Amino acid sequence: MRGAWRVFELSLGEMLWSRRTVFLAIVVGCPVLIAAVIRIVDSLGVVPLRINGQRMDFTAIFGVMIWVLFLRFIVPVLGVFYGTSLIADEVEDKTITYLFTRPIRRSAVLIGKYIAYMVCTTLVVLPGVMLVYFLIVPFNQVAASFSMLITDLALLAVGLAAYGGLFALVGTVMKRPLVVGLVFAFGWEQFALIMPGYVRRFTLMYYIQSLVPHAMPAEGVASLLQAFFTETPSTLTCLVSLAGAIAVSLALAGRVVERREYVLDQ
Amino acid sequence: MTRRTRLFVLIAAGILVAGLGTGLLASYMNIQNLTLIGGNGPEEFAYVPSDARVLGFANVRDVMDSDVRKKLMELNPGADGADRFQERTGINLTTDVDTVTAAVIPGGEQGPPLVLAKGRFDMVRLEGFARDEGGVVEDYKGKRLITHDNFALGFVEPGMVAIGTPAVVRRAIDTKAAGNGNVTGNDELMRLVHQVDNGTVWGVARFDALTGVNIPSEVKDRLPAISWFSIKGIVGSGIDGLISAEARDDQAAQDLRQVVQGFVALGRMQAGQNHPEIAEFINSLQITGQGRTVSLGFSLPSALIDALGALRAGQRPQAQPTPEAPATQEPPRPAPPAL
Numbered sequence: 001m002r003g004a005w006r007v008f009e010l011s012l013g014e015m016l017w018s019r020r021t022v023f024l025a026i027v028v029g030c031p032v033l034i035a036a037v038i039r040i041v042d043s044l045g046v047v048p049l050r051i052n053g054q055r056m057d058f059t060a061i062f063g064v065m066i067w068v069l070f071l072r073f074i075v076p077v078l079g080v081f082y083g084t085s086l087i088a089d090e091v092e093d094k095t096i097t098y099l100f101t102r103p104i105r106r107s108a109v110l111i112g113k114y115i116a117y118m119v120c121t122t123l124v125v126l127p128g129v130m131l132v133y134f135l136i137v138p139f140n141q142v143a144a145s146f147s148m149l150i151t152d153l154a155l156l157a158v159g160l161a162a163y164g165g166l167f168a169l170v171g172t173v174m175k176r177p178l179v180v181g182l183v184f185a186f187g188w189e190q191f192a193l194i195m196p197g198y199v200r201r202f203t204l205m206y207y208i209q210s211l212v213p214h215a216m217p218a219e220g221v222a223s224l225l226q227a228f229f230t231e232t233p234s235t236l237t238c239l240v241s242l243a244g245a246i247a248v249s250l251a252l253a254g255r256v257v258e259r260r261e262y263v264l265d266q
Numbered sequence: 267m268t269r270r271t272r273l274f275v276l277i278a279a280g281i282l283v284a285g286l287g288t289g290l291l292a293s294y295m296n297i298q299n300l301t302l303i304g305g306n307g308p309e310e311f312a313y314v315p316s317d318a319r320v321l322g323f324a325n326v327r328d329v330m331d332s333d334v335r336k337k338l339m340e341l342n343p344g345a346d347g348a349d350r351f352q353e354r355t356g357i358n359l360t361t362d363v364d365t366v367t368a369a370v371i372p373g374g375e376q377g378p379p380l381v382l383a384k385g386r387f388d389m390v391r392l393e394g395f396a397r398d399e400g401g402v403v404e405d406y407k408g409k410r411l412i413t414h415d416n417f418a419l420g421f422v423e424p425g426m427v428a429i430g431t432p433a434v435v436r437r438a439i440d441t442k443a444a445g446n447g448n449v450t451g452n453d454e455l456m457r458l459v460h461q462v463d464n465g466t467v468w469g470v471a472r473f474d475a476l477t478g479v480n481i482p483s484e485v486k487d488r489l490p491a492i493s494w495f496s497i498k499g500i501v502g503s504g505i506d507g508l509i510s511a512e513a514r515d516d517q518a519a520q521d522l523r524q525v526v527q528g529f530v531a532l533g534r535m536q537a538g539q540n541h542p543e544i545a546e547f548i549n550s551l552q553i554t555g556q557g558r559t560v561s562l563g564f565s566l567p568s569a570l571i572d573a574l575g576a577l578r579a580g581q582r583p584q585a586q587p588t589p590e591a592p593a594t595q596e597p598p599r600p601a602p603p604a605l
Contacts, residue, residue: 013271057508057561060554123278130285139292140460146289148556232520 003104007112015120020081027077028128031069035135059145062136066152070129071208075156076185078121079163084177086113086168087257096262107254114168114250121160126153159208162242165249166204172256204245207238310367310382313428313438314449320370321455322469326363329466333503337571356388377416377431380438384426409439458496465498491518504567513558522560526553546570
């Protein structure tokens with residue numbers, strides 16, 4: 001555990017002040033910027049958002065942003081970009097040898113880096129969501145909708161953990177993990193969710209979106225198809241499935257890291 | 267961990283803690299009800315007892331000044347019919363009434379609901395009108411009260427009257443005199459009121475109060491598990507509305523959302539291409555909601571009201587043909603050519 005902590009301390013700084021963080025800041029900054037624009041537009045007396053001519057409620061706007069921007073885009077993207085790079089970057093930079101020659105277990109390197117990923121992403125995403133919430137939702141509606149925010153924050157953290165764990169495994173196993181990760185997150189998951197039957201149970205989004213407290217925005221053909229085939233698992237099923245996915249992914253990733261012989265290109 | 271990393275972690279954690287703390291405080295203290303922040307409803311609420319099951323409000327002034335009302339008056343110019351009322355009571359409904367608040371309270375279901383109207387009322391003329399109709403004028407706790415059978419009108423404040431059954435109006439006066447026990451103390455109701463009170467007209471009701479006691483139990487059992495119902499309308503150049511229902515649990519809300527989605531889809535299919543005006547309205551329907559809440563928003567833009575008016579104007583001559591109009595006769599068909 002001490003080894004994992006050392007790696008965490010080392011990796012957190014590296015992650016936070018890397019070029020990837022610029023991307024992370026832009027990705028999370030966009031919703032905050034949108035929320036600020038909505039607030040300014042509303043304060044000027046203009047209806048900020050209409051759908052089919054109907055003014056959208058502020059809590060509904062926040063719900064749509066959580067759905068569309070955070071859960072369907074930001075969380076998978078961060079999972080792919082950071083998760084796949086946990087080990088793959090060290091291999092690519094040929095620095096993995098330095099970590100593996102330390103007197104710590106190899107899996108501790110993975111765990112330490114995974115914790116650093118969780119801390120780095122949650123400390124950027126969750127405050128971003130908090131800013132979006134207080135910018136969009138009027139203060140007199142905070143009391144009524146605050147429990148939703150707590151659920152959203154917890155859900156985003158769980159989503160980041162699940163995607164991070166899965167893509168950490170992909171990063172340890174695959175040669176081109178980024179491409180595979182992107183195909184999985186924006187190809188397979190999107191396709192499987194609109195398929196009838198049991199296929200969608202092999203996606204993470206199926207369990208994550210079943211926990212969302214907001215109504216799914218019914219815009220677009222894909223959303224309508226999803227709504228048509230909706231079959232919502234219970235909260236317990238979702239949480240157990242996601243916890244299982246995280247545990248299995250990390251255990252497998254740890255096992256691969258422990259056993260694999262990394263041959264670095266000269 | 268470097269210094270700037272530690273600083274970043276502290277700032278990010280600080281934003282989280284500050285946000286969570288503010289939200290928790292707002293939830294714990296139910297800050298929406300503090301008078302410092304936006305008040306707690308119109309002053310008429312002081313007369314509405316806390317056990318009100320239905321509460322509604324209309325900003326009559328805004329409705330009367332709206333383009334929608336002007337358009338409706340143009341469509342149906344003879345429908346106003348308020349002249350006789352004005353002649354007898356001195357109240358011009360289009361200019362003298364500012365707001366109306368209505369409430370249904372337990373025990374008052376058999377008569378008219380409690381209605382509190384604010385505006386400019388000629389007390390002397392109204393009293394004279396009441397006496398002419400056989401009403402009795404009395405004082406109740408310092409307020410002028412006119413009663414007639416199961417109807418009462420009380421001048422509760424300058425520029426404000428309370429209307430309802432005598433028992434209900436007296437209870438409203440009692441509630442105000444007590445200084446507490448009014449509807450602003452009903453947190454559940456006020457929580458919903460604050461969600462809709464930015465509308466020109468709005469209403470909030472316990473669902474069992476709406477369904478009433480006359481519905482057969484077989485039907486009641488099949489109604490979705492809804493506990494609260496609210497409606498809001500913003501009247502301007504068009505009408506934007508939001509109908510919300512609060513289900514008893516998340517599952518019931520999800521079922522209700524699917525039922526509403528089904529009805530909207532059915533409406534879209536029925537409207538099709540043949541009724542573009544109705545299709546436009548149905549396309550404006552937007553189902554939203556979170557947790558136990560299901561909301562259906564709609565929009566009647568100005569153009570749609572014009573189109574409906576034109577449609578109605580086009581149908582009127584067919585429905586009521588004027589007797590003076592000469593009957594159109596088909597021209598005689600030409601005889602077939604002789605072979």
